[in-house]
Amino acid sequence: MIIGSISLAIAVSIIFIVVAYRLASDLAESTEVKQFNKQFSWLFEEFEVLLDNNQSPNQLIDALKDTRSYKSIESDIVAIDIISQQQKFAENNTVNQSMILNELKELDFPESANGTYFLNEQRLFWQFQRTPENTFSLLVVYKISSLEAALEYVAKRLSITAFLTFWLAIWAALTMSALITKRFEDNRKKLAFLAMHDSLSGLKNRAYLHDFFDNEIEHKLSISSTENGPIGALLIIDLNKFKDVNDTFGHAVGDDLLKVISSRLQALIADKDLLVRYGGDEFVIWFTMEASRDVNLLVSDILHCCSLPVPLVDSPFEVGASIGIAYCPQDGNKLDTLCKNADIAMYQAKKMRNGFAFYQKQLPNFSERQVLLRGQLSQALELKQFVLVYQPKVSLPDGKIVGLEALARWQHPIDGLLSPAVFIDLIEQSDAIHSFSRFVISEAIRQGKEWLDMSISLPISINLSAYNLADTDIVPYLREQLALYQLPAHLLEVELTESASMIDVEVTQRAFAELRSLGVKISIDDFGTGMSSFAYLRELDMDYVKIDRSFVASMMLDRRNELVVKGIISMCHDLDRKVIAEGIETKEQAQKLCELGCRFGQGYYFGRPASAIDITEGLVSTPGDKVI
Template sequence: MGRKGVPAAQEQLRELQDRLRQREAEIAMLSELTEVIGSEYNLQKVFDLVAVRARELLHAETATIPVLSPDQKTYCYRAADGKNADELRFAELPIETGICGWVFRHRKAWWKGVLDQLEASERNKWEKEAGTVLLVPLVGKRQFLGGIACINKVDGASFDTQDYDLLNLFAGQVSIAIENAMFFEELTEARHKAEAYKEKLIESNQKLTRSNEELQHYAVHDPLTALPNRTLILDRLQQGILTARRDQKPMALIMIDLDHFKEVNDTLGHSVGDDLLISVGKCFQSALREPDTLGRLGGDEFAVVLPQANREAALTVARKLQLTLQQPVEIDHNSFSIGASMGIAVYPEHGSDPSALLRSADVAMYMAKRNRDEYVIYDPDTDINNPNRLELLRDLRAAIQEHEIGLAFQPKLDLRNQVITGVEALARWTHPARGVIPPGDFIPVLEHTGLIKQFTLQILEKAVQYCKTCQQRGYRISVAVNLSMHNLRDENLPGQITAILQRHALDRKYLMLEITESAIMNDPERSLDILTRLDDMGVQLSVDDFGTGYSSLSYLKRLPVQQLKIDRSFVSDMMNDKDDAMIVHSTIDLAHNLGLHTVAEGVETEQVLDELKTMQCDIAQGYLISRPLSPDDFLSYLDSGEWKVNRIEEDADSCSNY
């Protein structure tokens, strides 16, 4: 070797030594980077570290970490370092875009050596960027992750084979770290989801437990008043009977029905009715002992189970319950007075099982309501379904079929001119074995069994026929017949009455139909429809027993009636009771202000008659004028001249038809 060759060899040696040192430095840097990155499990921090170290490792102006989306339709720069890093970081592009897209589509690295593998058109497209961009894939054990891209070397040179090998080696090492961080992130997210799911599961279980508890509660409690419902009352009743049977002691049941509650609902609204039920329930509860159970059976019906209570104890509780209703109930700054009808049944006297005891108490409650008593103890003689009552029903059905129920007639006196102008037809039944049976004993049976419609038509037929007979004798009188609430639900009634009037050629103005206030208010709208049709026919209408029901003045104004009939309970004792006298006087004034006539029934003394005249009552009816008379006796009564009676030949203008 010549002298000139020695320096050249020495220069080559130095270059090799420099390369070796650089390679050693790069290997040391890779080892350090791998250790640092491998100890980090925060995925974003791993991406950031890889971008920084890749740029430093290749002396690039910019380094980015593009990552494929899960659907592999886009990629996002999850990290960037160096020039324009802020603009690039988290930018999202479609996979068809740029060199990143090319690498992801072809699953191989991009560097200038790739140009030789491209077709001419594609080579021309990428040739300018071939040496300025180096991008190698990040490939994990489970999936293609993305890539590491370095852009523009700081010294302006192109990326060469050595850069490619170095970045590819780096990518291979960090891929594992990235995949581990991804797995750790998925694991952490899964753990968080599991914890959240566990919390939701616990919460759901708690809600389910609460819901089950609520369902169990509402299964046996009334949702409005929170009182025990029918199911729980029956259970408590059964338990009470078992205990009473074991201890050989009595127990009792009280059934309660609020008076005129339907009218409250219809006139004041269901929300007021609901509030009233809640308040009444609280009032009742305040009067009971701890062992007693108060429940709501539905609607306006309540029940009280009284363990180890005899007849006297049950009566005491009933009185206490009634006392709680003496104070008006306050709802929305308004006061309401409400009454109740109560039926009492005692084990074992009135029933040995829950259904029998409930039925007995219900029958007693019905009797209390019908007789306007505060409370009634079950009496088998008033039960239409006991053997005696069933026998009565059989005989009653036969009596209707054979037209054996007759009529008695009680006259009405016009107080303005002391003239008999009308008569009320009253049903009378003389049983072949039992003798005379009062209407109060057999009318409820008719209403309960549905025979009332057939019965009413028979009474109307006989009454209209008799009225015509009286007129043929020369007496101008009208006849009044009572209707029940069942008749007011009969759409055929107006047509049937028309047919009866036509059969006997009686002018419609001579027929007066009396309907109790409570019967009308049982179903106000339906009653109004039937009454309007009857009024359109020309039939006279009267509200019977006025003052004992619960009708509002606004509804009373709508009724097509001509007369109010004041109940005997107010009239008979008005001379001794100032309150009764005030009620009678106020009712007369109210009726006149509404353009209606008034009838006072129960007139038995001259003093009452004179007072009614002073109050300007229109008509009087009662034993002072005449007791109810048989058809023959009534004609004799008219013939006797005891009271003046308008004659057919007299001027119609001087006659009253009420």
Template structure:
């Protein structure tokens, strides 16, 4: 459209130029005719005509004959289409066709201008375009104007010449515009292609992880929702999987972030190859991946994930260090565990964290007993307010000596008196606190309140020791040992009357900070207890050198120890190991006299469980010894 508009403007300009050129040529030609033909034809009688007021008296016969001779050639050859000689009053005194009328009206501005000595030319458009010229007739003798020469000249030669010029110009312009259009088209094509590639790269970047090339969180959701929608229509099954690399932070901290990036690239390549193109794999961020396995039931999904786990955990070398990376897989099945994307992601997340807390690398969502980390944010927010509003309470469970059954100490167990949900056990909120910084102020609150309660029962004459659970996060906090010692000094409690119970998983982590904290606490005289021993497979090398005063056997091995030979063998081994390390042994989860009697027989030092009392506020703890009422015969040490 701009080119067409430009052409229209140029055409109009050329037409105007042609008209001006025709008018100029007409004026020049009229001047030549007037001077070379008309003037000589009027001859010597022009003076008498001038004296008579111009040509008002007309022409003489000789002048008329001379005019015919002078104009015959031009008229015959078409150089002049019409010629009239007129007086100032408009009278036609001569015309090439002999007519005495017609012509431009006297009142016409062009005629008046010619009568006053000026020349006027104009292109007249009609069936045949002509150039009309009004030229004053000047006598050669006096130099005065005696009349008006009215000429009509052919415009076609000028128009033809103009068309030739226009055609030539159009060809040149067309070639130039074609070349320009070609250049612009090439530029537009190249720009469009570049923009398309850029847009494609931007779209790919927006949908894929820059490090691994896998789909990112947004792309995974889109693809997974499409698969789930198709599954809802045709009733097919499948699995949604969340994968989290274990101890990835240690790789970053030890070998550097570049090594961590390389590890992620290697692991993602291995998992993608193991899963194949028919399954969807994405990186959600950090060391967390997700997958969708369409058309697979639980058995098929587990078999495939076992292969993926094996491939991902193969040894690799980073910065010259050979290592193996383990991963936790959480699996949610559809439609068994739901068909909505977020519901399945939550279930897979819960299963994954359940696996991290246990020993299985691949866990299918069970629907029961699995925490829901997506609800932890709400729990953490409410727990902060609970600490501020003093909604937490402590219950205590006695630890009794064997075989006498006398109370030797109390273990502090935190409860949450929730304003809407009532009294909540620790399993409802401690996992959320463990995975946030709340565990630190929560543990500090428990220590302060428990030591205050211990001062109260000490005032009543009871010298029970106090056991308080601490998290691995507490041990990592700089200055935690000194905080505990300052708190003991503040309340005036001897250090030997406090026992800090550390879960075995904290020792498995083998964190230098935790080990240093345990060593410092033990060296100060505070008792250190390894809680839930046997659940986390603590290595003997980790126990060696630590100031462990107590080992608590996990309830899993205690529950059926009176009848199961394997449990009996394990418990005997733990007791012998603990005594060999100079530690006493406490059995957890003792609920029957038979189990209590058997433990006493094999040399267990203390016991704890519902047989001796459920967790209650400390004033409700009975100091009366609990003696088993049933003796088990045939038990040998």
């Protein structure tokens, strides 16, 4: 900046000096030439007076030099000559003057003329004029003496001006440089802050945690012994119902929730601890171990503050949290290892629904496997590793197939074919839930259309979660896919678990109404496991009720369960709901359910889930089973 400003100042000064010098030079020359013109006129008038004396040219020159006009400009005259018709030049000059006159006499003068002439880089001015009779002419050469004085005067002023301009430019450059440096430093600090802090909550971020661990914790580990116990604990905190808030109320409300929780957590930790927003709805706390501090007290405070209602969209909302704790260095002396083990413990806490869990090496490998699978979900969707298999629904009186339930499987490249029990909870807790549900919908409708083209007209049921009900785009997507594949809506059935449908009855009722307006059938799955099962039979508009397999399995052993099943079947018939019994594995169960009035059943006794190819072969080979 300084070099650039100085260079600019020098360039401006040079241009200014050159222009000013030229202007001064031209002005001085113009002024002096005007003065010479006036004095030459006076000199020529006296010259004409002298001509009447009939003197020779040399005599005229001597006489002219004695005149007042000549004496007034004598110091500026370089050469003077008189030209006559009989004697071209009367030279009475020095060598240089003769050179000047000899060059000028080559010019073909008119009656009067003037001009400039350079001699040894000296600028000269000449004037010429003839008498009216054209008998004599007068030629005078001047040196422009006042120009040098004027230019010297101007040069001094310009030097002073250039000097002042130069230092003003330096001062301005230093001032601008200071301002720019300050702004650059402020921006650098802001960028450094943003690089190490979360822009939403203002908390430290993952990059800060890595830097903190590399610079401080690893130094403590190098000077401490594991025999002294842990130097700290890493806590991973995951909000339990944050996804519900985002899906139901939008990301803006979800951001407000995170700000509230961030503020509450910040108030709990001590100065020696570190709170980090790790990403999404996950927070990490580094807890410094000391004799007077107990991590259990902090965990209890965290669970309490996260369970307190958060006022969102004019109504309180409770989220809760699950916490995983890993000790350093006992559970890992590297940050990645600690985070992985704390994440395993957190997932165990979420699974057991007990709020928190400490990492233990004897935790089942299943927990670690779940963590790994959760990180592979997005890639599995992109690589189309999920497939659908189909399980028959049958008519209990005659055993004919009346429909098929589409069930998802994960064709894992290492672990093989995985059932929903392994991954469905992971999907529902991730952002992949909507993409996964759309895959199931599209694939089931496509397969249904393929069977319909083969004259196999069987309704296909798909399972949706509570998160799908909160998705306002799910019904339009269903409509779009039905239109795309031209599958009649009555050949598609949506199954929703009882517990999921009871999360928000108003949302469920609205979603059911939209689905029924399309002509899609609706089933309540796992019926009987909820606390308000019978009350919601009246509240929700559905086509089928699927009795949970737990009642079917114990029905033959416990008379009370048989009475419950009988009561469910009777009440559903009174409310005009069709009943499907799940989990039928024996002939005796099928017969008993048929005796109790259940018309439809599903289970391994009738057929295990199979691929679309196997189902197609079975339906084609036994055409009688195609009757609905």
